[in-house]
Amino acid sequence: MSTKNLSNEEARKKIKDLAESIDYTMMATDLNNQPFHVVPMSTKEVDEAGNIWFLSNKNSEHNQNIERENKTQLIYADKGNFEFLTVYGRATISTDRNRIKELYGSGDDAWFEGVDDPNITAIKIQPDEAHYWDTKHGKVLSLLKMAQGAITGNEPDLGEHGNLKV
Template identity: 35%
Template sequence: MKNEKNIAILKEMAESVRTCMFTTFSSDDELGSRPMGTAKIEDDGSLWFYTNEYSLKSKEISKENNVLLAYSDPSKNTYLTVKGKAELVDDKVRKEAYFSPFIKAWFPDGVEDPRLILIKVTPEEAEYWDSSSSKIVVLFSVLKAVVTGDTPDLGKHDTMKF
């Protein structure tokens, strides 16, 4: 039951943003981040992305499959990081099911593009901050904390395991 709740939170937050900073690790412990659009989040919590099979990120995932996804929506004061394991998946059924016209900009031949491959990220842990309050409410909470010496109430914060 707890995992279903965590997956629901993950899906709601990530789907509302759609684009994350997708961070990979090279073999010499260098970090590489780039914005990527989430193609699909399945009911089991796995996150799917399109990429070029011959890209640097694909090579990095083949050698070191730990990744970090960072979703951010400052207008809603919501933030989400997801740590997980990535794998390259060549699944024509999923390629067709998750494909959108936006992806065609990078892959003009659509799902038939020989470079097109999917990345599946299986989440292991996620951390989120959700202060759906307006910036004025957040600012007031911070100012109140300065005056009273209390910690500001900035909304919900939790770490979730999968």
């Protein structure tokens, strides 16, 4: 894998592409304690500034953790396409009803009593550090390239990874 560090607009685009295509992430909060709290979350949006948005219940353990300490880690993995993203950043909780309505989708009815549920909050993660691993070819072709490299002794071009500076 080659290293390709990205910054500014390229970094924001890579975060958006990976976070929105992978969708589900493991959100870790309460990072100062072990074990830290981890919960699966569905990405609602990555905005133009590179902030990653989620919907959450105001009474959830991760909301309570964010209120105490805003440091958060997101871990995205798409094993089918060999795409991975980790984001370390600062979380803020919003109760802005307009923002919540923008993020809300019909699938969220499984978790909330409609868009006007008073317990809905929006969580915004502002990335401080991020790193990605992205194969160009998907899992099957990458495995074939690895096998070819093992046979020939040549290092296969499996894709790229790098730091993302937003």
